Amino acid sequence: xxxxxxxxxxxxxxxxxxxxxxxxxxxxxxxxxxxxxxxxxxxxxxxxxxxxxxxxxxxxxxxxxxxxxxxxxxxxxxxxxxxxxxxxxxxxxxxxxxxxxxxxxxxxxxxxxxxxxxxxxxxxxxxxxxxxxxxxxxxxxxxxxxxxxxxxxxxxxxxxxxxxxxxxxxxxxxxxxxxxxxxxxxxxxxxxxxxxxxxxxxxxxxxxxxxxxxxxxxxxxxxxxxxxxxxxxxxxxxxxxxxxxxxxxxxxxxxxxxxxxxxxxxxxxxxxxxxxxxxxxxxxxxxxxxxxxxxxxxxxxxxxxxxxxxxxxxxxxxxxxxxxxxxxxxxxxxxxxxxxxxxxxxxxxxxxxxxxxxxxxxxxxxxxxxxxxxxxxxxxxxxxxxxxxxxxxxxxxxxxxxxxxxxxxxxxxxxxxxxxxxxxxxxxxxxxxxxxxxxxxxxxxxxxxxxxxxxxxxxxxxxxxxxxxxxxxxxxxxxxxxxxxxxxxxxxxxxxxxxxxxxxxxxxxxxxxxxxxxxxxxxxxxxxxxxxxxxxxxxxxxxxxxxxxxxxxxxxxxxxxxxxxxxxxxxxxxxxxxxxxxxxxxxxxxxxxxxxxxxxxxxxxxxxxxxxxxxxxxxxxxxxxxxxxxxxxxxxxxxxxxxxxxxxxxxxxxxxxxxxxxxxxxxxxxxxxxxxxxxxxxxxxxxxxxxxxxxxxxxxxxxxxxxxxxxxxxxxxxxxxxxxxxxxxxxxxxxxxxxxxxxxxxxxxxxxxxxxxxxxxxxxxxxxxxxxxxxxxxxxxxxxxxxxxxxxxxxxxxxxxxxxxxxxxxxxxxxxxxxxxxxxxxxxxxxxxxxxxxxxxxxxxxxxxxxxxxxxxxxxxxxxxxxxxxxxxxxxxxxxxxxxxxxxxxxxxxxxxxxxxxxxxxxxxxxxxxxxxxxxxxxxxxxxxxxxxxxxxxxxxxxxxxxxxxxxxxxxxxxxxxxxxxxxxxxxxxxxxxxxxxxxxxxxxxxxxxxxxxx
Numbered sequence: 001x002x003x004x005x006x007x008x009x010x011x012x013x014x015x016x017x018x019x020x021x022x023x024x025x026x027x028x029x030x031x032x033x034x035x036x037x038x039x040x041x042x043x044x045x046x047x048x049x050x051x052x053x054x055x056x057x058x059x060x061x062x063x064x065x066x067x068x069x070x071x072x073x074x075x076x077x078x079x080x081x082x083x084x085x086x087x088x089x090x091x092x093x094x095x096x097x098x099x100x101x102x103x104x105x106x107x108x109x110x111x112x113x114x115x116x117x118x119x120x121x122x123x124x125x126x127x128x129x130x131x132x133x134x135x136x137x138x139x140x141x142x143x144x145x146x147x148x149x150x151x152x153x154x155x156x157x158x159x160x161x162x163x164x165x166x167x168x169x170x171x172x173x174x175x176x177x178x179x180x181x182x183x184x185x186x187x188x189x190x191x192x193x194x195x196x197x198x199x200x201x202x203x204x205x206x207x208x209x210x211x212x213x214x215x216x217x218x219x220x221x222x223x224x225x226x227x228x229x230x231x232x233x234x235x236x237x238x239x240x241x242x243x244x245x246x247x248x249x250x251x252x253x254x255x256x257x258x259x260x261x262x263x264x265x266x267x268x269x270x271x272x273x274x275x276x277x278x279x280x281x282x283x284x285x286x287x288x289x290x291x292x293x294x295x296x297x298x299x300x301x302x303x304x305x306x307x308x309x310x311x312x313x314x315x316x317x318x319x320x321x322x323x324x325x326x327x328x329x330x331x332x333x334x335x336x337x338x339x340x341x342x343x344x345x346x347x348x349x350x351x352x353x354x355x356x357x358x359x360x361x362x363x364x365x366x367x368x369x370x371x372x373x374x375x376x377x378x379x380x381x382x383x384x385x386x387x388x389x390x391x392x393x394x395x396x397x398x399x400x401x402x403x404x405x406x407x408x409x410x411x412x413x414x415x416x417x418x419x420x421x422x423x424x425x426x427x428x429x430x431x432x433x434x435x436x437x438x439x440x441x442x443x444x445x446x447x448x449x450x451x452x453x454x455x456x457x458x459x460x461x462x463x464x465x466x467x468x469x470x471x472x473x474x475x476x477x478x479x480x481x482x483x484x485x486x487x488x489x490x491x492x493x494x495x496x497x498x499x500x501x502x503x504x505x506x507x508x509x510x511x512x513x514x515x516x517x518x519x520x521x522x523x524x525x526x527x528x529x530x531x532x533x534x535x536x537x538x539x540x541x542x543x544x545x546x547x548x549x550x551x552x553x554x555x556x557x558x559x560x561x562x563x564x565x566x567x568x569x570x571x572x573x574x575x576x577x578x579x580x581x582x583x584x585x586x587x588x589x590x591x592x593x594x595x596x597x598x599x600x601x602x603x604x605x606x607x608x609x610x611x612x613x614x615x616x617x618x619x620x621x622x623x624x625x626x627x628x629x630x631x632x633x634x635x636x637x638x639x640x641x642x643x644x645x646x647x648x649x650x651x652x653x654x655x656x657x658x659x660x661x662x663x664x665x666x667x668x669x670x671x672x673x674x675x676x677x678x679x680x681x682x683x684x685x686x687x688x689x690x691x692x693x694x695x696x697x698x699x700x701x702x703x704x705x706x707x708x709x710x711x712x713x714x715x716x717x718x719x720x721x722x723x724x725x726x727x728x729x730x731x732x733x734x735x736x737x738x739x740x741x742x743x744x745x746x747x748x749x750x751x752x753x754x755x756x757x758x759x760x761x762x763x764x765x766x767x768x769x770x771x772x773x774x775x776x777x778x779x780x781x782x783x784x785x786x787x788x789x790x791x792x793x794x795x796x797x798x799x800x801x802x803x804x805x806x807x808x809x810x811x812x813x814x815x816x817x818x819x820x821x822x823x824x825x826x827x828x829x830x831x832x833x834x835x836x837x838x839x840x841x842x843x844x845x846x847x848x849x850x851x852x853x854x855x856x857x858x859x860x861x862x863x864x865x866x867x868x869x870x871x872x873x874x875x876x877x878x879x880x881x882x883x884x885x886x887x888x889x890x891x892x893x894x895x896x897x898x899x900x901x902x903x904x905x906x907x908x909x910x911x912x913x914x915x916x917x918x919x920x921x922x923x924x925x926x927x928x929x930x931x932x933x934x935x936x937x938x939x940x941x942x943x944x945x946x947x948x949x950x951x952x953x954x955x956x957x958x959x960x961x962x963x964x965x966x967x968x969x970x971x972x973x974x975x976x977x978x979x980x981x982x983x984x985x986x987x988x989x990x991x992x993x994x995x996x997x998x999x
Contacts, residue, residue: 025097028124029054030178031159033166035097044096048073051168052089056107056116057123058174065113075169090114124157125178132185139188139392140403144195151189158182183213184396190222191391197275199229210239214246217259218395225391228266229275236266258380258390296385298360299416302348303341305470305499308463312454316346319452320414320437321353326452328430328438332445333456334601335366335540336496339441340418342456347416347439354414354437359385361429365421366443366543372421375428379404382429397428405432412436421547423449443544443601458493461485467495471502476513483513490520491530492613497537500530507532527618541619544600559596564628565636566603566612567620570701571694573609577675581643582636587675634709639672641702641712644695646673648719651684655723655871655907681871685908688723695720696732703739710743714752721759725766726911728947734763751792754783758796765803773803791832794823798836805843805983813843814852831872834863838876845879846983850886853983857883874903878916882987885923893923914943914952915984921959922988934960959988 025042028034033050035042044050055072056064070082079085094107108115121127131154138147162178163171186209193202206223213219220243227236240255240263247253255263265273319329331339351358361378364370379400380393386407394400408431420426420442426449430438440446445453459467468488469477477484491497505516520526530537548559565582566574574582579590591608598605603612612620624633678684688695695716702712717740724733737759744752761776777800784792801816817840824833837860844853857880864873877900884893901916917940924933941956 024119024122026122026124027053027057027118028157028159029057030124030128030157030162030182032164042096044093046092047165047167049089049093049096051166051171052086053093053116054163054166055168055170056114057118057125060116060118060123060126063110063113063115068113072170073168128154128157128181128185132181132188135185135188135192136399139192140406142195144192148189148192148196151185151192154185155182155189183209183216184399187218187222187395190219190226194222194225194229194275194391199226199275202226203230215243215250217243217255221259221262224262224266225273228273233266233269237263240266257377258393261390296357296359296413298385299347299351299358299414300344300360302344305467306338306341306345307467307470307495308459309338309342309456312342312456313346313349315454316342316439317350320346320350320439326450327434327436328440328449328451329454330440330442330446330449330451331454331456332442332601334494335443335544336494336537337456337458338495339456341495343416343418343439343441347414350437351414354412356411356413358414358416360416360418362418363420363425365419365425366540366547367419372425375425376400378429383407401428404429408436409433410435414439417441420446422446444599459495459498461488461493464488464491464493464498467498468502471499472505472513476505480513483517486517487513487520490517490526490614492615494537494615496535496540497530497615500532500535500537503532503535504529523614523618527615527622530615537615538619538622541602541616544602545619545623548596548600548602559593559600561628562590562593563597563602564620564624566597566610567617567624568633568637569640570617570697572697573606573611573694575609575676577647578640578643579610581639581672581675584636584639634706637705637709641698641709642672643675644691644698645712645715645719647676647678647687647691648695648716649673650676650678651688652719652722654678654681654684655909681907685723688720689727692729692732696736699736699739703743707747710747713739713743714749717756717759725762726909728911728949730763730767734760737763750783750787751789754780754787754789754792754796757783758792758799761796761803762799765799765806770803770807774800777803790823790827791829794820794827794832794836797823798839802839802843805846808847810844810847810849813847814840814849817843817856830863831867831869834860834867834869834872834876837863838872838879841876841879841883842983844983845882845886846986848886848986850883853879854883854887870903871907871909874900874907874909875912876900878904878912878919879983881916881919881923882983885919885926885987886990890923890927894920894927897923910943910947914940914947914949914956917943918956918959918984919987922990925959925962926990933962937962955984955988962988 024037026036028036033044033054035044035053044053051073052069055069066083066086069086070078073086074082090107097106106117108117118126131150135147135150135154138144138150162175162182186205190202190206193199203223203226206219206226210216210219210223220239224236224239227233227239240259243255243259247255254260262273316329316331319326331343333339347358347360359382361373361381363373363378365372374397376395376397379397383393383400383404384390386404388403388407394403410433412435413431415429415431415436415438417426417429417438417440420440422442422444423446426440426442426446438451440449440451445455447453458464465477465481465484465488468484487501488498491501501516501520505511505513516529519529527538531539545560545563548563562579562583566579569578569582576587576591576594579594580587583590583593585593594603594605594610597603598610602616603610676687678687699713699716702709704710713736717736720733720736724730724736737756741753741756741760744750744756757776757780761773761780764770764773764776777796781793781796781800784796797816797820801813801820804812804816817836820836821833821840824836837856841853841857841860844850844856857876860876861873861880864870864876877896881893881897881900884890884896897916897920901913901920904912904916917936921933921936921940924930924936937956937960941953941960944950944952944956
């Protein structure tokens with residue numbers, strides 16, 4: 001290996017412009033900025049011109065834009081004439097540096113900027129870099145003499161501080177960088193001198209450098225080693241104590257690991273520190289290596305218990321096979337999903353593919369109380385594991401990474417990087433060759449990394465149960481499979497949680513599956529139970545939470561606060577408007593911060609909906625209780641509940657135009673009630689369907705809350721009174737009414753109590769419990785009458801009328817409805833009067849009082865048309881069709897039912913759609929249109945089947961049989977088999993005219 005020698009600078013004299021002679025221009029910036037031609041100096045006109053020349057030389061052979069040069073010269077305050085000044089300076093420099101053709105290079109204009117072209121050896125900085133690079137190669141191959149020679153020549157190029165005479169904004173930072181490179185070269189030279197046994201001659205220079213840079217650990221370590229080898233061990237230890245004192249006093253830090261190792265070795269007089277002549281007897285050929293080829297075997301023990309993931313394991317083994325497309329395979333997923341266990345399992349299964357060893361490191365990206373490892377520290381560990389002597393491990397992360405890649409370039413090594421925090425931590429640790437394989441785990445998806453990416457989620461239920469059986473004992477799990485299912489669901493199929501549960505069950509002989517399941521059911525205790533020894537679900541979540549930044553990139557929202565807020569809502573998913581209300585922010589700001597939480601694996605994202613798992617929600621609640629005042633939590637909840645309730649009421653108004661809802665004015669002035677936008681009945685119905693489970697969950701949650709949050713349950717019950725029964729969700733409606741009754745009685749709100757009893761009566765009537773219905777309704781009527789709530793009395797009387805109709809009591813039906821209608825008229829509420837008239841028509845049809853029914857229905861239709869209630873008009877016209885048919889008016893009946901059917905379809909009222917189809921099937925049958933009748937009956941049966949309405953389906957099938965026989969089956973007299981629809985039964989029981997012709 002040869003080293004280029006650059007002679008010492010000589011005295012130079014100025015050269016006039018145009019007389020450059022035969023010499024080639026040389027440029028020097030490692031000291032005062034100079035240009036020479038041979039032994040002659042080339043004068044540069046002005047300081048600003050030297051600054052431009054130096055900047056172009058720093059970027060030699062590269063195009064530098066005008067904007068870059070302007071920024072370098074004037075920073076952020078360039079003059080308006082900057083471009084013209086720059087053009088003039090470049091022209092002057094070209095004149096100053098003019099050469100005869102072929103004797104040198106110059107400044108060229110190219111691509112919107114300038115480029116200073118130079119040849120090898122023309123610029124002292126490039127010569128310096130080449131010499132240092134050669135020395136580095138020599139150090140790697142232990143050719144100490146060549147390294148020392150190159151480094152002395154490189155350092156001889158320096159004539160003082162770099163960029164001397166240049167005063168420009170860019171100069172100071174460049175000087176610092178170049179000075180650092182100079183200092184590193186001096187350290188390399190000392191390294192080579194020490195390796196050659198020149199510890200005594202080098203002492204003075206090292207001492208001078210340490211005095212100049214007292215906190216530079218590498219220099220201090222070199223001084224300590226030189227003193228130790230000079231039989232001055234006491235002085236070496238004193239130097240160590242001085243560094244420790246300075247670091248502690250000035251920066252509050254301790255020295256690094258390598259320093260501590262050297263200090264301990266000096267203390268015990270480790271013979272390995274002594275110099276021997278053998279150190280210099282290393283062959284100096286190109287193939288010489290820094291150290292013997294070492295095959296590291298660093299993989300930890302694989303997991304003893306591992307369940308499932310068969311497809312993912314197969315994929316990983318393929319990706320890390322001989323024909324791998326990517327050198328890196330990255331597994332990401334939430335904490336506790338078993339990423340590390342999976343990576344270790346696969347790594348052990350494929351070790352034979354990597355004969356030169358395995359490197360492993362826990363990067364500590366998710367360790368509570370531990371900072372993520374710096375790449376430089378990991379590179380040092382890996383280099384030492386690969387056989388690099390500690391004294392030759394570079395301090396610079398870039399240099400260490402380069403050496404690491406060089407050492408792996410001809411090796412087949414598997415590298416397992418566990419628990420990475422981000423791409424910046426990982427990228428320096430990647431080899432440069434496909435001969436090596438890298439398996440990486442992280443919580444965040446490191447998507448900017450060129451890798452094969454896999455996301456790991458929870459186990460399937462069969463896998464979760466098998467893992468529990470393996471950890472807790474197969475006999476215990478098989479003896480109580482139902483409780484085992486409950487336990488793994490409480491653990492949300494997360495492997496870490498299941499392992500802890502299994503360990504608790506196997507480690508406590510007195511703890512039964514049933515008892516442990518009961519304990520886990522208590523939400524506030526669940527995270528405590530999922531903690532054992534050094535395993536804890538809570539700690540796993542804590543690291544992700546602590547990694548959240550304070551404010552998001554826009555500086556508006558605190559991601560940690562957002563996470564705590566999300567735990568307040570017991571819902572299956574969240575949408576942007578609800579999150580915006582919860583956080584009191586804009587939808588855009590909320591989406592930004594939710595993106596941070598999703599990236600941290602604290603929530604799951606699916607399009608524009610987010611889901612927080614129950615265990616994370618419990619963790620968020622704990623944090624909120626600890627960090628947030630109760631009043632702030634209540635205010636956040638109130639905003640979110642207002643958002644939900646505003647949307648429910650808007651949906652109801654779209655699907656039931658003209659309907660009045662109690663308490664609408666309570667939300668009129670709150671902006672959160674308008675966050676969820678919808679413009680049509682279809683949109684309103686779709687939103688209610690998608691959010692029904694959430695709304696029911698919130699009703700349960702708020703029923704036990706304090707004032708005013710518990711009132712949400714009351715208001716929701718009122719707002720959902722139409723949607724739930726119309727869509728056939730009777731169980732939800734009944735549960736909501738029971739919750740409302742409990743809240744009303746706790747708060748002593750008698751009006752709300754009467755409404756809840758009225759709705760429970762309506763549900764009992766519809767489900768055939770007529771005695772319960774009459775009891776509930778009479779109790780409700782008593783409360784409403786005593787308190788003088790006329791509107792509530794009218795509603796209760798209407799329900800009593802329909803209940804009496806279901807029981808076949810015609811006179812009591814008419815009496816109850818007449819009272820209800822009179823009360824509605826007394827109030828002056830035309831919309832409610834129209835609804836009551838429709839219900840009266842339905843009830844009278846059910847008891848064959850067709851004349852009364854027609855009277856009620858005709859008046860109802862007129863009021864609904866006048867009030868713009870098109871949905872209500874549709875229902876009324878379906879009932880009117882029945883009265884027309886009963887009176888022998890088939891054409892009028894068909895016209896009326898077609899109008900009603902179209903309107904109910906428009907508003908998504910599937911309940912009344914199938915009723916309309918049954919009515920129309922009956923009309924067709926009476927007219928002898930067998931095929932049309934059968935078609936409508938089949939459609940009605942299908943809708944009932946989709947709705948889960950078995951009784952309605954039975955009625956449709958009965959009508960289908962009638963259509964096929966062009967007659968009717970034996971009339972049903974059991975009016976309770978489908979309460980509330982007795983009028984439809986009565987209609988289908990009507991005998992067909994004997995004169996009907998078959999069509």
